[in-house]
Amino acid sequence: MSTQETVRGTVSVRRVATGSKSEQVTVVLTAKDRSWLLRRSGGPSFGRDEELAALDGKAVTATGFAGSGVFLATDVAER
Protein backbone atom coordinates (compact mmCIF):
# COMPACT_ATOMS: atom_id res chain seq x y z
CA MET A 1 0.00 0.00 0.00
CA SER A 2 2.79 2.43 0.82
CA THR A 3 4.77 1.79 -2.29
CA GLN A 4 3.79 1.84 -5.90
CA GLU A 5 3.25 -1.33 -7.80
CA THR A 6 2.86 -2.28 -11.41
CA VAL A 7 -0.18 -4.19 -12.60
CA ARG A 8 -1.06 -5.58 -16.01
CA GLY A 9 -4.68 -5.56 -16.93
CA THR A 10 -7.44 -4.42 -19.22
CA VAL A 11 -9.32 -1.14 -19.09
CA SER A 12 -13.06 -1.10 -19.54
CA VAL A 13 -15.27 1.95 -19.58
CA ARG A 14 -18.95 2.01 -18.75
CA ARG A 15 -21.23 4.91 -19.39
CA VAL A 16 -24.59 4.98 -17.69
CA ALA A 17 -27.43 7.45 -18.04
CA THR A 18 -25.71 8.48 -21.25
CA GLY A 19 -26.64 11.92 -22.46
CA SER A 20 -28.26 12.91 -19.20
CA LYS A 21 -27.02 15.32 -16.58
CA SER A 22 -26.31 12.27 -14.48
CA GLU A 23 -24.12 10.55 -17.04
CA GLN A 24 -21.54 8.53 -15.18
CA VAL A 25 -18.33 7.30 -16.68
CA THR A 26 -16.74 4.49 -14.74
CA VAL A 27 -13.30 3.23 -15.64
CA VAL A 28 -12.38 -0.23 -14.39
CA LEU A 29 -8.98 -1.90 -14.43
CA THR A 30 -9.25 -5.67 -14.51
CA ALA A 31 -6.08 -7.52 -13.61
CA LYS A 32 -5.46 -11.23 -13.20
CA ASP A 33 -6.43 -11.43 -9.54
CA ARG A 34 -8.94 -8.63 -9.05
CA SER A 35 -10.30 -5.40 -10.43
CA TRP A 36 -10.36 -1.79 -9.22
CA LEU A 37 -11.87 1.50 -10.16
CA LEU A 38 -9.08 3.19 -12.10
CA ARG A 39 -8.08 6.78 -11.41
CA ARG A 40 -5.16 8.84 -12.56
CA SER A 41 -3.00 10.66 -10.06
CA GLY A 42 -4.18 14.25 -10.32
CA GLY A 43 -7.39 13.17 -12.02
CA PRO A 44 -10.84 13.65 -10.54
CA SER A 45 -12.20 11.29 -7.86
CA PHE A 46 -15.69 12.11 -9.01
CA GLY A 47 -16.11 13.06 -12.61
CA ARG A 48 -15.13 12.19 -16.11
CA ASP A 49 -11.52 11.50 -16.94
CA GLU A 50 -11.65 11.29 -20.70
CA GLU A 51 -7.94 10.51 -20.91
CA LEU A 52 -8.57 7.26 -19.07
CA ALA A 53 -11.83 6.67 -20.87
CA ALA A 54 -9.90 6.71 -24.15
CA LEU A 55 -8.19 3.50 -23.03
CA ASP A 56 -11.43 1.51 -23.23
CA GLY A 57 -10.71 -2.08 -24.20
CA LYS A 58 -6.95 -1.62 -24.17
CA ALA A 59 -4.48 -3.89 -22.42
CA VAL A 60 -2.35 -1.68 -20.22
CA THR A 61 0.46 -1.68 -17.73
CA ALA A 62 -0.50 0.55 -14.84
CA THR A 63 1.89 1.76 -12.17
CA GLY A 64 0.59 3.32 -9.00
CA PHE A 65 -1.04 2.74 -5.64
CA ALA A 66 -3.35 -0.23 -5.21
CA GLY A 67 -6.01 0.66 -2.68
CA SER A 68 -9.09 -0.91 -1.23
CA GLY A 69 -11.30 0.01 -4.14
CA VAL A 70 -9.22 2.28 -6.32
CA PHE A 71 -6.04 1.81 -8.33
CA LEU A 72 -4.47 5.26 -8.42
CA ALA A 73 -2.21 5.26 -11.44
CA THR A 74 0.81 7.47 -11.73
CA ASP A 75 1.45 5.97 -15.14
CA VAL A 76 -0.70 3.99 -17.56
CA ALA A 77 0.82 2.65 -20.73
CA GLU A 78 -0.76 0.61 -23.48
CA ARG A 79 0.85 -2.75 -23.97
Place this chain on the structure above:
Amino acid sequence: MPAAPVIKVVVTHRSAARAKYGASGWSRIRKEVTALAKADNARGITTRFFALDSAADSQKVGATKVTAAADAVAVKASIDRIYAKWAPAYLMLLGGPELVPQHSLPNPLWTGDPEDDPDQFIRTDLPYACDAASFPSVTAFTGPTRAVGRLPDLVGETDADVLVDLLRHAREAAAFTSSASTPVFALSTKTWKVSTQLTVGKLAGVSGAVLTSPTRGPVWTAADLAPSLHLVNCHGGEFDPKWYGEATPGQVNLPTSMDAASLPGLIAKGSVVAAECCYGVAHWPPAAAGGQASVASTYLREGASGVFGASNVAYGPATANEYADLMCQYFLNEVLGGASLGRAALAARQRFVQTESFLDPTDLKTLGQFDLLGDPSIHPIAHAGQPVAPPTPPGPPPDGRVPHAPVRHSIRRSVQAVPAGVVSRRSMMTAIGKALESTAVVSNDAPNARAALSRERLAELLGYALPEGTRVRTYASTAPLGSERGTRRISRSVARRRLAREATPTGVVAHVAFVPATEGRGRALVVVRAEPGAEQEVRVVVVR
Protein backbone atom coordinates in the same frame (compact mmCIF):
# COMPACT_ATOMS: atom_id res chain seq x y z
CA MET B 1 -0.88 -8.90 39.87
CA PRO B 2 0.08 -5.39 38.84
CA ALA B 3 0.26 -2.76 41.58
CA ALA B 4 -2.65 -0.85 40.09
CA PRO B 5 -5.28 -1.91 37.59
CA VAL B 6 -4.02 -1.77 34.03
CA ILE B 7 -6.41 0.63 32.47
CA LYS B 8 -4.93 1.51 29.10
CA VAL B 9 -2.62 -0.60 26.98
CA VAL B 10 -0.70 0.94 24.09
CA VAL B 11 0.40 -1.65 21.54
CA THR B 12 2.65 -1.45 18.55
CA HIS B 13 5.21 -3.51 16.66
CA ARG B 14 8.46 -2.03 17.89
CA SER B 15 10.74 -3.56 15.25
CA ALA B 16 8.48 -2.28 12.49
CA ALA B 17 8.48 1.16 14.08
CA ARG B 18 12.26 1.14 14.43
CA ALA B 19 12.64 0.03 10.83
CA LYS B 20 10.32 2.80 9.68
CA TYR B 21 11.58 5.68 11.81
CA GLY B 22 15.16 4.66 12.61
CA ALA B 23 16.52 4.35 16.13
CA SER B 24 16.40 8.06 16.84
CA GLY B 25 12.87 8.56 15.49
CA TRP B 26 11.60 5.59 17.46
CA SER B 27 13.35 6.89 20.57
CA ARG B 28 11.44 10.17 20.28
CA ILE B 29 8.14 8.32 19.85
CA ARG B 30 8.86 6.04 22.78
CA LYS B 31 9.71 9.02 25.01
CA GLU B 32 6.41 10.59 24.07
CA VAL B 33 4.60 7.35 24.93
CA THR B 34 6.28 7.50 28.34
CA ALA B 35 5.22 11.14 28.71
CA LEU B 36 1.64 10.16 27.82
CA ALA B 37 1.76 7.37 30.41
CA LYS B 38 2.97 9.85 33.04
CA ALA B 39 0.22 12.27 32.12
CA ASP B 40 -2.31 9.43 32.24
CA ASN B 41 -1.01 8.38 35.63
CA ALA B 42 -1.44 11.91 36.97
CA ARG B 43 -5.01 11.74 35.71
CA GLY B 44 -5.68 8.39 37.28
CA ILE B 45 -4.99 6.07 34.38
CA THR B 46 -2.43 3.31 34.52
CA THR B 47 -0.99 3.01 31.05
CA ARG B 48 1.22 0.18 29.91
CA PHE B 49 3.24 -0.01 26.70
CA PHE B 50 3.23 -3.39 25.02
CA ALA B 51 5.59 -4.27 22.17
CA LEU B 52 3.88 -6.97 20.14
CA ASP B 53 7.23 -8.28 18.95
CA SER B 54 8.77 -8.42 22.42
CA ALA B 55 9.21 -11.88 23.90
CA ALA B 56 9.37 -10.36 27.37
CA ASP B 57 6.14 -8.40 26.99
CA SER B 58 4.42 -11.37 25.39
CA GLN B 59 5.49 -13.65 28.20
CA LYS B 60 3.75 -11.38 30.72
CA VAL B 61 0.38 -12.21 29.22
CA GLY B 62 1.13 -15.70 27.98
CA ALA B 63 1.22 -14.68 24.33
CA THR B 64 3.59 -15.57 21.54
CA LYS B 65 5.56 -12.63 20.20
CA VAL B 66 4.46 -11.34 16.82
CA THR B 67 7.25 -11.78 14.32
CA ALA B 68 5.74 -10.33 11.16
CA ALA B 69 4.19 -6.91 11.72
CA ALA B 70 1.61 -7.55 9.00
CA ASP B 71 0.24 -10.69 10.69
CA ALA B 72 -3.14 -9.42 11.88
CA VAL B 73 -4.20 -12.83 13.21
CA ALA B 74 -1.10 -13.05 15.40
CA VAL B 75 -1.60 -9.47 16.59
CA LYS B 76 -5.18 -10.25 17.55
CA ALA B 77 -4.05 -13.37 19.41
CA SER B 78 -1.67 -11.22 21.47
CA ILE B 79 -4.35 -8.63 22.12
CA ASP B 80 -6.77 -11.36 23.18
CA ARG B 81 -4.17 -12.53 25.70
CA ILE B 82 -3.76 -8.95 26.96
CA TYR B 83 -7.50 -8.83 27.63
CA ALA B 84 -7.49 -12.24 29.25
CA LYS B 85 -4.69 -11.23 31.59
CA TRP B 86 -5.21 -7.54 32.28
CA ALA B 87 -8.74 -6.72 31.12
CA PRO B 88 -7.80 -3.17 30.14
CA ALA B 89 -10.46 -0.51 29.86
CA TYR B 90 -8.81 0.92 26.76
CA LEU B 91 -6.66 -0.41 23.96
CA MET B 92 -4.72 2.06 21.85
CA LEU B 93 -3.15 0.81 18.63
CA LEU B 94 -0.07 2.95 18.09
CA GLY B 95 0.61 3.68 14.44
CA GLY B 96 -1.07 3.00 11.14
CA PRO B 97 -1.35 -0.40 9.46
CA GLU B 98 2.41 -0.59 8.85
CA LEU B 99 2.90 -0.87 12.62
CA VAL B 100 -0.35 -2.54 13.70
CA PRO B 101 -2.16 -4.21 10.80
CA GLN B 102 -5.85 -3.87 10.10
CA HIS B 103 -7.80 -7.03 9.54
CA SER B 104 -8.95 -7.60 6.00
CA LEU B 105 -12.37 -9.26 5.96
CA PRO B 106 -14.34 -10.16 2.84
CA ASN B 107 -16.87 -7.49 1.95
CA PRO B 108 -20.33 -9.08 1.72
CA LEU B 109 -21.30 -6.52 -0.94
CA TRP B 110 -18.39 -7.36 -3.25
CA THR B 111 -19.77 -8.73 -6.53
CA GLY B 112 -16.51 -8.89 -8.45
CA ASP B 113 -17.43 -5.72 -10.30
CA PRO B 114 -15.90 -2.62 -8.72
CA GLU B 115 -18.62 -0.52 -10.31
CA ASP B 116 -21.02 -2.03 -7.78
CA ASP B 117 -19.02 -1.79 -4.57
CA PRO B 118 -15.30 -1.38 -5.21
CA ASP B 119 -14.06 -2.87 -1.95
CA GLN B 120 -13.23 -6.55 -2.13
CA PHE B 121 -12.25 -6.49 1.53
CA ILE B 122 -13.14 -4.44 4.58
CA ARG B 123 -10.01 -3.14 6.26
CA THR B 124 -10.93 -2.89 9.90
CA ASP B 125 -9.90 -2.76 13.55
CA LEU B 126 -13.22 -4.32 14.61
CA PRO B 127 -11.74 -7.77 15.43
CA TYR B 128 -9.47 -6.14 18.02
CA ALA B 129 -12.62 -4.83 19.72
CA CYS B 130 -14.19 -8.29 19.98
CA ASP B 131 -13.61 -11.28 22.21
CA ALA B 132 -14.40 -13.59 19.27
CA ALA B 133 -11.33 -15.35 17.94
CA SER B 134 -9.92 -14.48 14.54
CA PHE B 135 -12.16 -15.60 11.74
CA PRO B 136 -12.19 -14.52 8.11
CA SER B 137 -15.68 -13.07 8.13
CA VAL B 138 -17.22 -9.91 9.55
CA THR B 139 -20.16 -12.09 10.61
CA ALA B 140 -18.00 -13.34 13.50
CA PHE B 141 -17.59 -9.87 14.98
CA THR B 142 -21.10 -8.80 15.89
CA GLY B 143 -20.42 -8.69 19.62
CA PRO B 144 -17.83 -5.98 20.35
CA THR B 145 -16.82 -5.67 24.02
CA ARG B 146 -13.68 -3.52 23.97
CA ALA B 147 -12.96 0.20 23.78
CA VAL B 148 -10.37 0.44 21.00
CA GLY B 149 -8.84 3.36 19.14
CA ARG B 150 -5.90 3.82 16.83
CA LEU B 151 -3.42 6.68 16.94
CA PRO B 152 -2.31 6.52 13.31
CA ASP B 153 0.89 7.62 11.69
CA LEU B 154 1.07 8.24 7.97
CA VAL B 155 1.55 5.36 5.57
CA GLY B 156 4.92 5.54 3.85
CA GLU B 157 6.07 8.66 5.72
CA THR B 158 9.14 8.32 7.92
CA ASP B 159 9.00 11.62 9.77
CA ALA B 160 8.49 10.74 13.44
CA ASP B 161 7.03 14.20 14.09
CA VAL B 162 3.58 12.97 13.02
CA LEU B 163 3.24 10.34 15.72
CA VAL B 164 5.06 12.51 18.26
CA ASP B 165 2.55 15.30 17.61
CA LEU B 166 -0.45 12.99 17.94
CA LEU B 167 0.89 11.54 21.20
CA ARG B 168 1.48 15.06 22.50
CA HIS B 169 -2.06 16.07 21.58
CA ALA B 170 -3.34 13.03 23.49
CA ARG B 171 -1.20 14.00 26.47
CA GLU B 172 -2.43 17.58 26.39
CA ALA B 173 -6.03 16.74 25.56
CA ALA B 174 -8.58 19.01 27.17
CA ALA B 175 -12.30 18.52 27.43
CA PHE B 176 -14.90 20.91 26.16
CA THR B 177 -17.34 21.99 28.81
CA SER B 178 -20.83 20.73 28.30
CA SER B 179 -23.47 23.39 28.24
CA ALA B 180 -27.21 23.36 27.75
CA SER B 181 -26.62 23.43 24.04
CA THR B 182 -23.41 22.04 22.55
CA PRO B 183 -22.56 23.62 19.21
CA VAL B 184 -22.02 21.25 16.34
CA PHE B 185 -20.45 21.88 12.95
CA ALA B 186 -22.69 19.87 10.62
CA LEU B 187 -21.75 19.74 6.96
CA SER B 188 -23.72 17.86 4.32
CA THR B 189 -24.00 17.54 0.60
CA LYS B 190 -27.00 19.49 -0.59
CA THR B 191 -28.53 16.21 -1.77
CA TRP B 192 -28.42 14.66 1.71
CA LYS B 193 -29.49 17.69 3.70
CA VAL B 194 -32.70 16.05 4.91
CA SER B 195 -30.82 12.97 6.14
CA THR B 196 -28.23 15.11 7.91
CA GLN B 197 -30.91 17.25 9.51
CA LEU B 198 -32.55 14.09 10.82
CA THR B 199 -29.25 12.98 12.32
CA VAL B 200 -28.61 16.34 13.98
CA GLY B 201 -32.17 16.33 15.28
CA LYS B 202 -31.43 13.09 17.09
CA LEU B 203 -28.31 14.41 18.82
CA ALA B 204 -29.04 15.31 22.41
CA GLY B 205 -28.69 18.99 23.23
CA VAL B 206 -26.82 20.34 20.23
CA SER B 207 -27.21 23.55 18.32
CA GLY B 208 -26.15 24.60 14.86
CA ALA B 209 -27.62 24.60 11.40
CA VAL B 210 -26.77 22.02 8.78
CA LEU B 211 -24.47 23.65 6.25
CA THR B 212 -24.62 22.31 2.73
CA SER B 213 -22.20 22.00 -0.15
CA PRO B 214 -22.80 23.60 -2.48
CA THR B 215 -22.60 26.41 -1.65
CA ARG B 216 -20.57 26.21 1.56
CA GLY B 217 -16.90 25.26 1.62
CA PRO B 218 -14.15 24.54 1.00
CA VAL B 219 -13.05 27.83 2.56
CA TRP B 220 -13.76 27.79 6.29
CA THR B 221 -12.77 30.03 9.15
CA ALA B 222 -11.64 29.05 12.64
CA ALA B 223 -14.99 30.37 13.87
CA ASP B 224 -16.85 28.05 11.47
CA LEU B 225 -14.89 25.06 12.72
CA ALA B 226 -14.80 26.06 16.41
CA PRO B 227 -17.57 23.69 17.61
CA SER B 228 -16.31 20.72 19.58
CA LEU B 229 -18.30 18.25 17.50
CA HIS B 230 -18.16 17.89 13.74
CA LEU B 231 -20.57 15.80 11.71
CA VAL B 232 -19.67 15.54 8.05
CA ASN B 233 -22.02 13.81 5.61
CA CYS B 234 -20.23 14.34 2.32
CA HIS B 235 -18.60 12.31 -0.44
CA GLY B 236 -15.06 11.06 -0.03
CA GLY B 237 -12.66 9.16 -2.23
CA GLU B 238 -9.69 6.87 -1.70
CA PHE B 239 -6.30 8.60 -2.00
CA ASP B 240 -8.15 11.91 -1.97
CA PRO B 241 -7.46 14.60 0.67
CA LYS B 242 -10.74 16.36 -0.04
CA TRP B 243 -14.36 15.74 0.82
CA TYR B 244 -17.09 16.72 -1.63
CA GLY B 245 -20.58 18.14 -1.79
CA GLU B 246 -23.26 17.37 -4.36
CA ALA B 247 -25.93 19.63 -5.79
CA THR B 248 -28.11 17.05 -7.53
CA PRO B 249 -28.16 13.23 -7.41
CA GLY B 250 -25.56 11.73 -9.70
CA GLN B 251 -23.80 15.03 -10.34
CA VAL B 252 -20.34 14.72 -11.81
CA ASN B 253 -17.39 16.99 -11.06
CA LEU B 254 -18.48 17.43 -7.47
CA PRO B 255 -17.72 20.65 -5.59
CA THR B 256 -15.10 20.42 -2.84
CA SER B 257 -16.62 20.85 0.61
CA MET B 258 -13.53 20.38 2.73
CA ASP B 259 -9.87 20.39 1.75
CA ALA B 260 -7.24 18.95 4.08
CA ALA B 261 -4.70 21.43 2.76
CA SER B 262 -6.72 24.35 4.07
CA LEU B 263 -7.42 22.98 7.56
CA PRO B 264 -4.16 23.77 9.39
CA GLY B 265 -4.67 26.50 11.95
CA LEU B 266 -8.45 26.17 11.91
CA ILE B 267 -9.14 23.09 14.04
CA ALA B 268 -10.08 23.56 17.69
CA LYS B 269 -7.96 21.30 19.88
CA GLY B 270 -9.93 18.44 21.34
CA SER B 271 -12.65 18.50 18.70
CA VAL B 272 -14.27 15.25 17.63
CA VAL B 273 -15.33 14.32 14.12
CA ALA B 274 -17.90 11.79 12.97
CA ALA B 275 -17.53 11.41 9.21
CA GLU B 276 -19.90 9.47 6.99
CA CYS B 277 -17.72 10.09 3.94
CA CYS B 278 -16.44 7.13 1.97
CA TYR B 279 -12.83 6.38 2.93
CA GLY B 280 -13.11 8.93 5.77
CA VAL B 281 -10.57 7.11 7.95
CA ALA B 282 -8.79 5.09 5.26
CA HIS B 283 -5.03 4.78 5.63
CA TRP B 284 -3.23 5.70 2.44
CA PRO B 285 0.15 7.23 1.65
CA PRO B 286 0.20 11.01 1.30
CA ALA B 287 2.65 10.42 -1.56
CA ALA B 288 -0.41 9.36 -3.57
CA ALA B 289 -1.84 12.87 -3.18
CA GLY B 290 1.26 14.95 -3.80
CA GLY B 291 2.31 14.72 -0.16
CA GLN B 292 -1.02 15.85 1.30
CA ALA B 293 -2.40 13.70 4.12
CA SER B 294 -6.09 12.82 4.34
CA VAL B 295 -8.69 15.07 5.94
CA ALA B 296 -8.88 12.77 8.97
CA SER B 297 -5.12 12.67 9.45
CA THR B 298 -4.98 16.45 9.13
CA TYR B 299 -7.70 16.90 11.75
CA LEU B 300 -5.69 14.74 14.15
CA ARG B 301 -2.39 16.46 13.41
CA GLU B 302 -4.08 19.77 14.11
CA GLY B 303 -5.21 18.62 17.54
CA ALA B 304 -8.58 16.94 17.09
CA SER B 305 -9.06 14.24 19.73
CA GLY B 306 -10.69 11.73 17.47
CA VAL B 307 -12.20 10.91 14.12
CA PHE B 308 -14.82 8.18 13.81
CA GLY B 309 -15.40 7.19 10.21
CA ALA B 310 -15.46 4.59 7.46
CA SER B 311 -12.42 2.85 6.02
CA ASN B 312 -14.00 2.41 2.60
CA VAL B 313 -17.23 2.99 0.67
CA ALA B 314 -20.06 3.81 3.08
CA TYR B 315 -23.82 3.98 2.53
CA GLY B 316 -26.80 5.99 3.67
CA PRO B 317 -30.10 7.26 2.28
CA ALA B 318 -30.70 10.79 1.05
CA THR B 319 -33.80 11.57 3.08
CA ALA B 320 -33.78 9.11 5.98
CA ASN B 321 -31.26 7.62 8.40
CA GLU B 322 -29.64 4.24 7.94
CA TYR B 323 -26.20 2.64 8.00
CA ALA B 324 -23.45 5.32 8.21
CA ASP B 325 -25.94 7.88 9.55
CA LEU B 326 -26.77 5.65 12.49
CA MET B 327 -23.20 4.83 13.39
CA CYS B 328 -22.30 8.53 13.48
CA GLN B 329 -25.44 9.46 15.39
CA TYR B 330 -24.85 6.78 18.04
CA PHE B 331 -21.19 7.73 18.41
CA LEU B 332 -21.82 11.45 18.80
CA ASN B 333 -24.62 10.91 21.30
CA GLU B 334 -22.27 8.86 23.48
CA VAL B 335 -19.62 11.58 23.29
CA LEU B 336 -22.25 14.17 24.16
CA GLY B 337 -23.21 12.05 27.15
CA GLY B 338 -19.66 12.24 28.50
CA ALA B 339 -18.31 8.91 27.26
CA SER B 340 -14.68 8.39 26.37
CA LEU B 341 -13.98 8.12 22.66
CA GLY B 342 -13.35 4.41 23.02
CA ARG B 343 -16.56 3.79 24.90
CA ALA B 344 -18.47 5.92 22.40
CA ALA B 345 -17.16 3.81 19.52
CA LEU B 346 -17.91 0.60 21.39
CA ALA B 347 -21.42 1.71 22.35
CA ALA B 348 -22.10 2.89 18.78
CA ARG B 349 -21.13 -0.52 17.41
CA GLN B 350 -23.20 -2.32 20.01
CA ARG B 351 -26.24 -0.13 19.50
CA PHE B 352 -25.96 -0.51 15.73
CA VAL B 353 -26.17 -4.30 16.10
CA GLN B 354 -28.78 -4.10 18.84
CA THR B 355 -31.26 -1.90 16.99
CA GLU B 356 -31.37 -3.91 13.77
CA SER B 357 -33.73 -6.87 13.73
CA PHE B 358 -31.06 -8.59 11.66
CA LEU B 359 -27.81 -7.53 10.05
CA ASP B 360 -28.12 -7.37 6.28
CA PRO B 361 -24.98 -7.32 4.09
CA THR B 362 -24.85 -3.50 4.14
CA ASP B 363 -25.18 -3.51 7.94
CA LEU B 364 -22.27 -5.92 8.09
CA LYS B 365 -20.11 -3.72 5.91
CA THR B 366 -21.05 -0.68 7.97
CA LEU B 367 -20.27 -2.44 11.23
CA GLY B 368 -16.90 -3.50 9.90
CA GLN B 369 -15.87 -0.27 8.28
CA PHE B 370 -16.34 2.23 11.12
CA ASP B 371 -13.19 2.68 13.17
CA LEU B 372 -12.00 5.20 15.73
CA LEU B 373 -8.83 7.18 15.16
CA GLY B 374 -7.65 8.72 18.43
CA ASP B 375 -6.74 7.90 22.00
CA PRO B 376 -9.74 5.89 23.24
CA SER B 377 -9.34 7.07 26.86
CA ILE B 378 -10.05 10.72 26.08
CA HIS B 379 -13.36 12.10 27.33
CA PRO B 380 -13.97 15.01 24.94
CA ILE B 381 -16.93 16.49 26.81
CA ALA B 382 -16.82 17.36 30.50
CA HIS B 383 -20.09 17.69 32.37
CA ALA B 384 -20.60 19.80 35.43
CA GLY B 385 -19.81 17.79 38.52
CA GLN B 386 -17.47 15.35 36.78
CA PRO B 387 -14.04 15.12 38.40
CA VAL B 388 -11.44 17.37 36.86
CA ALA B 389 -7.96 15.96 36.62
CA PRO B 390 -4.82 17.74 37.83
CA PRO B 391 -2.82 19.75 35.30
CA THR B 392 -0.95 17.80 32.66
CA PRO B 393 2.69 17.34 33.63
CA PRO B 394 5.21 18.67 31.14
CA GLY B 395 6.67 16.21 28.67
CA PRO B 396 9.13 16.19 25.82
CA PRO B 397 9.50 17.90 23.50
CA PRO B 398 8.25 21.42 24.29
CA ASP B 399 6.72 22.70 21.11
CA GLY B 400 6.25 26.34 22.02
CA ARG B 401 2.75 26.39 20.57
CA VAL B 402 0.05 28.15 22.49
CA PRO B 403 -2.83 25.81 23.26
CA HIS B 404 -5.85 26.61 21.15
CA ALA B 405 -8.23 26.39 24.08
CA PRO B 406 -11.42 28.29 24.57
CA VAL B 407 -13.58 27.00 27.42
CA ARG B 408 -12.40 23.70 28.77
CA HIS B 409 -11.18 21.70 31.70
CA SER B 410 -8.20 19.46 31.91
CA ILE B 411 -9.40 16.23 30.49
CA ARG B 412 -11.30 13.87 32.73
CA ARG B 413 -10.23 10.29 32.36
CA SER B 414 -10.83 7.11 34.25
CA VAL B 415 -9.58 7.02 37.80
CA GLN B 416 -7.10 4.48 39.09
CA ALA B 417 -9.30 3.22 41.89
CA VAL B 418 -12.05 2.28 39.52
CA PRO B 419 -15.43 3.36 40.95
CA ALA B 420 -18.06 0.71 41.38
CA GLY B 421 -20.29 2.42 38.83
CA VAL B 422 -17.58 2.26 36.18
CA VAL B 423 -16.86 -1.38 36.94
CA SER B 424 -20.55 -2.10 36.68
CA ARG B 425 -20.84 -0.25 33.35
CA ARG B 426 -17.88 -2.10 31.90
CA SER B 427 -19.37 -5.41 32.99
CA MET B 428 -22.65 -4.43 31.42
CA MET B 429 -21.03 -3.47 28.10
CA THR B 430 -19.11 -6.73 28.07
CA ALA B 431 -22.32 -8.62 28.76
CA ILE B 432 -24.10 -6.72 25.99
CA GLY B 433 -21.33 -7.57 23.53
CA LYS B 434 -21.39 -11.23 24.45
CA ALA B 435 -25.17 -11.31 24.23
CA LEU B 436 -25.10 -9.70 20.79
CA GLU B 437 -22.53 -12.19 19.58
CA SER B 438 -24.69 -15.08 20.66
CA THR B 439 -28.07 -13.72 19.56
CA ALA B 440 -27.68 -11.47 16.51
CA VAL B 441 -29.24 -12.82 13.35
CA VAL B 442 -26.79 -12.16 10.57
CA SER B 443 -26.85 -12.34 6.79
CA ASN B 444 -24.32 -14.65 5.25
CA ASP B 445 -21.32 -12.82 3.90
CA ALA B 446 -21.89 -14.24 0.41
CA PRO B 447 -25.10 -14.43 -1.63
CA ASN B 448 -27.08 -17.56 -2.42
CA ALA B 449 -26.39 -19.19 -5.73
CA ARG B 450 -29.78 -17.97 -7.00
CA ALA B 451 -31.67 -14.79 -6.31
CA ALA B 452 -35.08 -15.15 -4.68
CA LEU B 453 -36.40 -11.83 -5.98
CA SER B 454 -36.77 -10.95 -9.64
CA ARG B 455 -35.78 -7.64 -11.17
CA GLU B 456 -39.41 -7.10 -12.14
CA ARG B 457 -40.61 -7.63 -8.57
CA LEU B 458 -37.93 -5.28 -7.28
CA ALA B 459 -39.09 -2.66 -9.79
CA GLU B 460 -42.63 -3.08 -8.47
CA LEU B 461 -41.45 -2.56 -4.92
CA LEU B 462 -39.53 0.56 -5.93
CA GLY B 463 -42.23 1.93 -8.17
CA TYR B 464 -39.98 2.59 -11.14
CA ALA B 465 -38.42 0.65 -13.97
CA LEU B 466 -34.96 -0.72 -13.50
CA PRO B 467 -32.29 -0.62 -16.19
CA GLU B 468 -31.39 -3.82 -18.02
CA GLY B 469 -28.57 -5.56 -16.30
CA THR B 470 -29.71 -4.72 -12.80
CA ARG B 471 -28.92 -7.89 -10.90
CA VAL B 472 -30.55 -8.91 -7.63
CA ARG B 473 -28.63 -11.02 -5.11
CA THR B 474 -30.25 -12.79 -2.18
CA TYR B 475 -28.50 -13.38 1.12
CA ALA B 476 -29.85 -15.92 3.58
CA SER B 477 -29.45 -15.22 7.27
CA THR B 478 -28.33 -17.53 9.97
CA ALA B 479 -28.61 -17.77 13.70
CA PRO B 480 -25.38 -17.29 15.67
CA LEU B 481 -22.49 -19.57 14.96
CA GLY B 482 -21.78 -20.58 18.52
CA SER B 483 -18.43 -20.42 20.19
CA GLU B 484 -16.56 -23.33 18.70
CA ARG B 485 -14.66 -21.40 16.06
CA GLY B 486 -11.50 -21.69 18.09
CA THR B 487 -8.25 -19.91 17.48
CA ARG B 488 -6.67 -22.25 14.98
CA ARG B 489 -5.91 -20.57 11.69
CA ILE B 490 -8.04 -21.94 8.93
CA SER B 491 -8.26 -21.25 5.25
CA ARG B 492 -11.06 -19.15 3.84
CA SER B 493 -12.60 -22.12 2.02
CA VAL B 494 -12.57 -24.23 5.17
CA ALA B 495 -14.12 -21.32 7.04
CA ARG B 496 -16.89 -21.01 4.48
CA ARG B 497 -17.65 -24.72 4.64
CA ARG B 498 -17.76 -24.48 8.41
CA LEU B 499 -20.04 -21.46 8.20
CA ALA B 500 -22.42 -23.40 5.98
CA ARG B 501 -22.37 -26.41 8.26
CA GLU B 502 -22.94 -24.53 11.50
CA ALA B 503 -25.46 -22.08 10.21
CA THR B 504 -29.05 -22.31 11.30
CA PRO B 505 -31.36 -20.93 8.59
CA THR B 506 -33.77 -18.35 9.91
CA GLY B 507 -36.06 -17.56 6.99
CA VAL B 508 -34.75 -14.00 7.14
CA VAL B 509 -33.34 -12.82 3.83
CA ALA B 510 -31.93 -9.68 2.30
CA HIS B 511 -32.15 -8.95 -1.41
CA VAL B 512 -29.49 -6.57 -2.65
CA ALA B 513 -29.21 -4.80 -6.00
CA PHE B 514 -26.91 -2.11 -7.32
CA VAL B 515 -29.03 0.09 -9.56
CA PRO B 516 -27.21 2.12 -12.21
CA ALA B 517 -27.90 5.83 -12.57
CA THR B 518 -30.77 6.85 -14.77
CA GLU B 519 -32.03 10.27 -15.82
CA GLY B 520 -32.77 12.14 -12.63
CA ARG B 521 -31.56 9.36 -10.37
CA GLY B 522 -28.06 8.67 -9.21
CA ARG B 523 -26.65 5.21 -8.63
CA ALA B 524 -28.26 3.49 -5.71
CA LEU B 525 -27.94 0.40 -3.61
CA VAL B 526 -31.31 -1.16 -2.90
CA VAL B 527 -31.71 -3.49 0.07
CA VAL B 528 -34.97 -5.37 0.56
CA ARG B 529 -35.21 -6.88 4.02
CA ALA B 530 -37.66 -9.75 4.43
CA GLU B 531 -38.53 -11.44 7.69
CA PRO B 532 -41.19 -14.09 8.30
CA GLY B 533 -44.41 -12.51 9.45
CA ALA B 534 -43.29 -8.96 8.72
CA GLU B 535 -43.72 -6.63 5.80
CA GLN B 536 -40.76 -6.29 3.50
CA GLU B 537 -38.67 -3.22 4.18
CA VAL B 538 -37.09 -1.47 1.21
CA ARG B 539 -34.02 0.70 1.76
CA VAL B 540 -32.65 2.81 -1.06
CA VAL B 541 -29.22 4.15 -0.18
CA VAL B 542 -26.40 5.86 -1.96
CA VAL B 543 -22.66 5.85 -1.76
CA ARG B 544 -21.41 8.39 0.72
